[in-house]
Amino acid sequence: MSTPPRRRAPTVISVDSVNPDLVPGGAGESVVADLCGRWLTARGFEVHRLERRPRRPSLVAIARGTGGGRSLMLNGHLDTVGLAGYDGDPLAPRVHDGRMYGRGAFDMKGGTAAMMVAAARATAHGFLRGDVILACVADEEHGSTGTEEVLKSFTADAAIVTEPSQLQVTLAHKGFAWFEVEIEGRAAHGSRPELGVDAIAKAGHFLVPLEDLGRRLARGPAHPLLGTGTVHASVIRGGEEPSTYPARCRITLERRTVPGESADGVERELTALLDQLASTVPDFRYRLTRGLDREPFQADPGAPIVCTLTRHAERALGHPPVVRAEPFWTDCALLDRAGIPCLLFGVDGAGAHAADEYADLGSLDRLTDILTGTIAEFCS
The missing domain is CATH 3.40.630.10 (Zn peptidases)
Structure with missing residues (x-):
């Protein structure tokens, strides 16, 4: 009679422990x-x-x-x-x-x-x-x-x-803060520009100074081990179909922070940038929502x-x-x-x-x- 093969004992690597918050249906811990x-x-x-x-x-x-x-x-x-x-x-x-x-x-x-x-x-x-x-x-x-x-x-x-x-x-190590910026437009048929406000085009007015903020951070005071904080746009969503002016455009962004910076400070930084746009760009309206943040x-x-x-x-x-x-x-x-x-x-x-x-x-x-x-x- 043949001997059944010996089963290997499980190891921590061989056990699936994918985080289900990252991958829906993941095995968990x-x-x-x-x-x-x-x-x-x-x-x-x-x-x-x-x-x-x-x-x-x-x-x-x-x-x-x-x-x-x-x-x-x-x-x-x-x-x-x-x-x-x-x-x-x-x-x-x-x-x-x-x-x-x-x-x-x-x-x-x-x-x-x-x-x-x-x-x-x-x-x-x-x-x-x-x-x-x-x-x-x-x-x-x-x-x-x-x-x-x-x-x-x-x-x-x-x-x-x-x-x-x-x-x-x-x-x-660095911390991070996630924010969502919703730029508000006005939906209208693509043939009626006098009725519509293009939220995606308005979002472009925000992305330009956001990139400039990143450049200013890179030139600013640096932590001796970590360097400077950073910011980038991570996700952008907007529009429904080719023949409609988009009513909203949502931009998710991440701000990486160094010791001495905080999520509260980042929120003030972004609010000042957006308020400046609201006062100078016609029909620019926004909503800023703070997401998950972690300290450096x-x-x-x-x-x-x-x-x-x-x-x-x-x-x-x-x-x-x-x-x-x-x-x-x-x-x-x-x-x-x-x-x-x-x-x-x-x-x-x-x-x-x-x-x-x-x-x-x-x-x-x-x-x-x-x-x-x-x-x-x-x-x-």
């Missing part, structure tokens, strides 16, 4: 959260499952210290972007030339796995005084509702977000968690780590706003949101070692 929860429970962690949004769970796993030490939270997200367009099978992880390929290997299941293994190693003998807290969160790729939910019930003396950073110490982030380079991790990174790498910033947004800003000093540090690799994604396995080993040493020292 339930199954990968189950996998991580079993792994952590088997290693003695106290596991809490938070699921304010059905089928969108985050896990908080705690190794309690003996008392009197500093607590440390390690944060990593479980969701990924979509699978369509990936070159090959995105859920069949493969190793080639020292790289692990698959959707989420780089962004950021590699970092989440590293922080889990590091925490298990550092707490295996129960000698630490401070609590070690793992936040395996949902929805970072869209609205970060997972980290927001975690921070309603849990805190720590410091945190590390293990987003990919090429083993470079990341101490700042800047860490204190002298914070104890930054100094501790930097010291262990230098020991593992054989040289001082590069200090850098990221142009994209991360959950660091939410942790910082909650009063938790933090930084970002993660694996090397490439292909975030791309057709070919991988994490460098050597860097994954070094990341795990650096996190293990940092946990052991910070929480001792």
Whole structure:
């Protein structure tokens, strides 16, 4: 009688966890959260499952210290972007030339796995005084509702977000603010220009100074790590048919912000621009609506968690780590706003949101070692 083939144990990469807020019908985080929860429970962690949004769970796993030490939270997200367009099978992880390929290997299941293994190693003998807290969160790729939910019930003396950073110490990142500008026209038959107001043509009056605003931002004061803020039009919608003057044109825009800038300031900036057009362009009417916004982030380079991790990174790498910033947004800003000093540090690799994604396995080993040493020292 033949022996049935041995089934491979699922890995975090082989489990579909596409964010359904990005891709309708996406699997969400339930199954990968189950996998991580079993792994952590088997290693003695106290596991809490938070699921304010059905089928969108985050896990908080705690190794309690003996008392009197500093607590440390390690944060990593479980969701990924979509699978369509990936070159090959995105859920069949493969190793080639020292790289692990698959959707989420780089962004950021590699970092989440590293922080889990590091925490298990550092707490295996129960000698630490401070609590070690793992936040395996949902929805970072869209609205970060997972980290927001975690921070309603849990805190720590410091945190590390293990987003990919090429083993470079990341101490700042940009924020963003989304706005929709609706330019109002007047619908009329295309043969009756005296009755119609072309909302699309009026929108052109806005797009020109918006581009100029981008140029002025680029010439303005720069953050030492991030440079300047930016603005661009992302989506434009307007019109119904060729023979009708469009009654409205909607423009969605994104303003990337640096420390010192805020969504409130951006709203004032855009309102001033639009009010100027309303006072000078005939029949120019608008409505400005603010959408999602997230603050920029800047860490204190002298914070104890930054100094501790930097010291262990230098020991593992054989040289001082590069200090850098990221142009994209991360959950660091939410942790910082909650009063938790933090930084970002993660694996090397490439292909975030791309057709070919991988994490460098050597860097994954070094990341795990650096996190293990940092946990052991910070929480001792």
